[in-house]
Amino acid sequence: MSQRGVALLHRPCYNIRMAAGKLLYTVDELAHHVGGLVIGHSGLVVRSLSDIEHADDGSLVFAEDARRFAEADASPAAAIVVPRTIRQSRKTLIQVDQPRLAFTKLLWLYHPPVAPTPGVHPFSVLGKEVRLGEGVSIGPLAVIGDRVRLGERVAVGACCVVGDDCAIGDDTRLHANVSIYAGTQIGRRALVHSGVVIGSDGFGFVTDEQGRYLKIPQVGRVIIEDDVELGANVCIDRAMLGATRIGRGVKMDNLVHVAHNVVVGSDTLLVAQVGIAGSSKIGDHCILAGQAGIADHVTVEDQTVLGAQSGVFTNKILRGGKTYWGTPARPINEMMAMLGAAVRLPEFYREFLHLKAEVQRLTAQNQTASRRKTFLEFWRRPPKPTR
Numbered sequence: 001m002s003q004r005g006v007a008l009l010h011r012p013c014y015n016i017r018m019a020a021g022k023l024l025y026t027v028d029e030l031a032h033h034v035g036g037l038v039i040g041h042s043g044l045v046v047r048s049l050s051d052i053e054h055a056d057d058g059s060l061v062f063a064e065d066a067r068r069f070a071e072a073d074a075s076p077a078a079a080i081v082v083p084r085t086i087r088q089s090r091k092t093l094i095q096v097d098q099p100r101l102a103f104t105k106l107l108w109l110y111h112p113p114v115a116p117t118p119g120v121h122p123f124s125v126l127g128k129e130v131r132l133g134e135g136v137s138i139g140p141l142a143v144i145g146d147r148v149r150l151g152e153r154v155a156v157g158a159c160c161v162v163g164d165d166c167a168i169g170d171d172t173r174l175h176a177n178v179s180i181y182a183g184t185q186i187g188r189r190a191l192v193h194s195g196v197v198i199g200s201d202g203f204g205f206v207t208d209e210q211g212r213y214l215k216i217p218q219v220g221r222v223i224i225e226d227d228v229e230l231g232a233n234v235c236i237d238r239a240m241l242g243a244t245r246i247g248r249g250v251k252m253d254n255l256v257h258v259a260h261n262v263v264v265g266s267d268t269l270l271v272a273q274v275g276i277a278g279s280s281k282i283g284d285h286c287i288l289a290g291q292a293g294i295a296d297h298v299t300v301e302d303q304t305v306l307g308a309q310s311g312v313f314t315n316k317i318l319r320g321g322k323t324y325w326g327t328p329a330r331p332i333n334e335m336m337a338m339l340g341a342a343v344r345l346p347e348f349y350r351e352f353l354h355l356k357a358e359v360q361r362l363t364a365q366n367q368t369a370s371r372r373k374t375f376l377e378f379w380r381r382p383p384k385p386t387r
Contacts, residue, residue: 023110024046024047025045025109025110026042026045027040027042027044027046027060027079027094028042028043030046030106033105033109034081034094034105036081036102037084037095038093038094039087040079040091040092040093044079045058046059046060046078046079048060049106049107050077052072052077053075055077056077057076057077059077059079060079060080060081061075061077061080061081062080062100062102062103063080063082063099064083065083069086072091073091077091079091079092080094081093081099081102081103082094083095083097084097115137115153115155116139116173119138120138121138121139121140121141121142123140123141124139124140125142125143126138126144127145127148127164128146129146130144130145130147130148130150131150133150133151133152133170134153135152136152136153136154136155136156137154137156138156139156139158140158142161142162143160143162145161145162145163145164145166145182146165147164147165148164148167149168151172152171153170154171154172154173154174155173156174157174157175157177157178160178160179162174163180163181163183163184163199164182166184166185166186167184167185169186169226170188171188172188172189172192173192174192175192175193175194177195178193178196178197178198180198180199181198181200181238182199183199183221183222183238184198185221185224186198186224186228188227189227190226190228190229190230191228191229191230192229193234193254195232196232196233196234196236197234197235198222198230198235199237200237201215201237201238201260202218202220202238202240202244202259202278203237203260204216204278216240218238218239218260220238220241220243220261221238221239221243221244222236222239222244222245222246223243223244223246224246225245225247225248225250225266226248227249228246228247228248228250228252229251230252230256231253231254231255231256231272232255233254233255234252234254234257235256235258236257237262237278238260239261240260240261241261244259244262245264246264247264247266247284248267249266250265250266250268251269253270253271253273253274254272254273256271258270258276259275259278259279259280260279261278261279262276262279262280262281263282264276264282265284265285265286265302266284266285268286269286269287271289274288274290274292274294275292276294277295277298280294280295280296280297281298282300283302283304283320284302284303285303286302287304289305289306289307289308290308290309292308293309293310293311293312293327294312295311295313295315295316297314297315298315298316298317299316299317300312301319301320302321303320304319304322304324306318306323306325306329307323307325308325309327310325310327310329311327311328312328312329313328316328316329326338
């Protein structure tokens with residue numbers, strides 16, 4: 001059980017209840033845990049946390065708005081976590097400021113992470129001068145290089161490879177089949193999912209006199225700060241010189257690629273299949289939605305949101321605090337206006353053809369009238385006097 005779970009067990013207001021090997025809590029205890037207010041039966045025991053669609057008479061669910069609350073109120077659920085604006089229900093309520101945040105904390109309470117058993121598996125391989133902190137767990141067939149430093153309670157899953165001179169901070173977990181190249185530094189409490197590759201060569205080549213590609217040595221490293229989560233099959237390239245840096249609290253979804261010398265600011269989200277080319281800088285508290293593409297030497301300032309499948313061209317700067325979308329990425333209001341106009345292109349084209357035909361008709365009519373006028377003027381001209 002996690003340290004948080006142990007601490008909660010020792011709170012004097014909590015009574016220990018078990019069902020199928022899991023701890024159970026009353027509504028009052030859960031409200032106390034998230035700073036909420038109970039309306040209804042405070043002694044009700046919650047057996048499970050559930051979504052609305054699969055709730056039963058022992059479930060706690062959450063609702064963030066009136067529509068979802070109506071669905072929750074009609075469900076079999078025993079209790080509902082709701083915003084403080086919702087005050088009446090036939091069910092027991094826990095009023096909180098942020099229902100989703102409160103429900104997340106309760107999920108951690110009911111489903112604490114299971115720490116791997118400390119110890120070094122006999123089928124793992126450790127290099128020279130490896131330093132292991134207290135409570136380290138190293139799984140079968142893991143390979144730890146020379147001079148690697150693993151902090152306290154670090155967990156290295158089966159078949160992981162940690163290269164020479166790497167340093168991994170306390171409470172970081174590497175799931176199975178993670179590859180970390182030499183010289184990489186990972187902070188505390190990081191979570192690295194299966195298939196992640198950290199520190200592979202950046203994609204750098206230069207053409208020689210014969211037009212052939214010559215590889216540029218990638219001699220930098222990768223620095224990952226505290227509280228970072230990397231989804232399955234994320235790839236982060238080492239820098240050519242210096243460091244590729246991932247800031248504190250960054251969360252990456254599956255299949256994200258970060259190229260050499262990129263800097264990603266703290267608390268930024270990179271959603272699935274985002275690609276960031278070399279030497280680009282992403283600010284703090286940004287969100288790059290799925291399949292967004294960033295070219296090289298781009299600057300994305302703090303608190304920027306980039307919509308799904310957007311593209312940002314080389315050397316561009318996206319100013320902070322705005323939402324962008326499209327390729328090339330533009331402020332979303334402009335893009336929506338452009339899309340609105342694009343939807344009407346067939347109508348505009350038909351109107352254009354009509355106007356073009358009308359102009360041609362009027363032009364022909366004017367030309368005919370002009371020729372007729374010229375003809376009449378010629379015949380109405382008085383004859384020249386004869387000598």
